[in-house]
Amino acid sequence: MSLSPSSQMGFSGRPRVGLFVTCLVDLIRPRIGFAALALLEQAGCDVVVPEAQTCCGQPAFNSGASDHARALAKNLIKAFELFDYIVVPSGSCAGMIKLHYKELFKSEPAWRDRAIALAGRTYELLSFLTDVRSYTPAGVSLKAVATYHDSCSGLRELGIEKQPRQLLSNVQGLSLKPLAGHDVCCGFGGTFCVKYPSISNAIVEEKARDIESTGAELLLGGDLGCLMNMAGKLHRNGSKVRAYHAAEVIAGMADGPALGEETSF
């Protein structure tokens, strides 16, 4: 079986991108998926959202359930391996595919090769826009003061730090305030936050304090899981800070409801 990317690129001159929206975006906040879709199209890509996508398998992988994780990884590889690129609006799921799939298939060489081939074409959304597509948002404005939290997997596994800031600096009227401990874990950790709720709470309590003390109105980030954790804590504490995925802001969708604000869309 040929594992090479599709030849669509030669045909239309536009890369064919498979968008993996992630299970959390699918379930909780579809707006992020639509923001990603719009941004990728603006960045000159033909975007397909494969029907067969579900979850990358990270919760199983991090729980030690490698068999389950492998089954889900195979499902995802099959769904995406024929695209030029697979793009994910989450550093943590992108990191899973890019770095950990090959570990999962240590003893299945055929799948390992497919995983490695896919890993080379897998990108987190914001870094794909800047690093691969040299995309710069144009004509987007949002008058607001925001702060940015770097989610751990994106930051440490994929080295994403400058890219979201670069994109956000092109949103007119938006000013970014530095967040003390922007690179410190928010305490989400996937299933960690429900397995050890009181530790997770103590961590996110500190994070919420740091966010509040920036004086920003908006909290931005690149991973829905962490955003849900921080926004959920802020809301419980009665904070006025509103949270968006950075992609929503860059796509000009931040005039809509923030995370946790009543929405039917």
Place this chain on the structure above:
Amino acid sequence: MTALETDFKPFKTRVEDALANRTLKVAIERTTGTARLKRAAAVSTWPNFAGARDLGRRIKDHVTSNLDHYLIEFERNAIASGAKVHWASTAEEACEIVVDICKAANAKSVTRSKSMLGEEIGLPLALEKAGITRVETDLAEHIVQLAGDKPSHIIWPALHRTREEVAELFRKHHHTPQNSDEIPAMVRSARRQLREAFLRADVGISGANFLIADSGAVCTVTNEGNAELTTTIPRVHIVTAGIEKLVPSLRHAMVLLRLLVRSATGADFTQYTTFHCGPKRPGDADGPEEFHIVLVDNGRTHMLGGDLNDMLRCLRCGACMNHCVVYRQIGGHAYGGTYPGPMGSVLTPELDGLAGSRDLVHACTLNGNCQQVCPVDIPLPTLLRGWREKSWNEGLEPRSVRRALWFWAFAARHPFLYRMATAVAVRVLRLFGEAGWVRSMPMAKGWTSHRDFPKPASRTFMEQYRAAQRRARK
């Protein structure tokens, strides 16, 4: 409450106790916060930190993969220098050897300078059982001993005690108690107290930071000079050291020493860096008459070449715990093992068994900060994940977790079923929400007891996307 009392409680109870203790939180933050700042400064002014880190890693890996060679070389050179070398394959054996040496020397009282290996093998308890008086000479260990505690950090064993608590302890236990809570006065008081012990001791016991193969020398580093007084005054000096402490030569030790000290405290170097090589020779001004080195395996050869091989690089610098969001909330005692923090969560299942330390390997967000600051690049998150896999495969995971993951994985392997299940799920979730948020939900207390959960949109992304596509086709 002392650490010894917390030991027998389950992990989650220990965690709750720690979280409820606000002074503990303040104490942890004071020490680790300073350590983080100073380490960051030290690393940022080190022109080629990455290069040194890589070299350190390679030195340790080289030694681990040639351990037999260096062990034999070290033993040969140590014996040539006049030392007696003992081999202990287990913690019990190591304690027995130390106790026997003490008995042969007719020792009534021993001084000990800080050694995590000593804690690991249970030496304090073994000495106590043998009726030998033990005096801890490291200031923090002295505090721990007075309080009947266990160390809660591998660099600052008494980090969990505030200055006020220490003053109280000193007032109670010192011959000439100081009324002052001032640190210099407390230090003077401890010094007076310990001076006597130093002079009285028959045997001094220390650990080792490095065992130098080509000279048979043992290197210790301290900031208080207590190791020097522990090892030079008594008639007998015993070193207990893990076999992974070997380095080929002094040059290699220097590379690792810089990494160790800067990662631990951010200082350029420790106040005292001492090389002990053999007993007192004729004409020497001081030094012990007998010099014993106990080389301890205690599971290390089992780690060799296995999943935990990388862990043998560990320099015991403590940077991983200083930077760990979990350690910073719960402190060292909640971990329950000899070693706390990320490196402890990797080592404790190996030392004490996985069944009893299942929680440790899960109570981690896998955020990767520990590996990033580790001076020898130990992939701590990967090693913890390895333990989780083992725990899963050995059936140690709770039935509820297994079942939930099984269902999730089954659905996720069948996209059609998954689409239906998720479409139902968001509709059900929405029933619990009001004004955008779910404040409480059965089966999701872990989340909603502390934070609100954003109410999902009315339809999943996939439903909305498909509908949009249908509209576009029309």
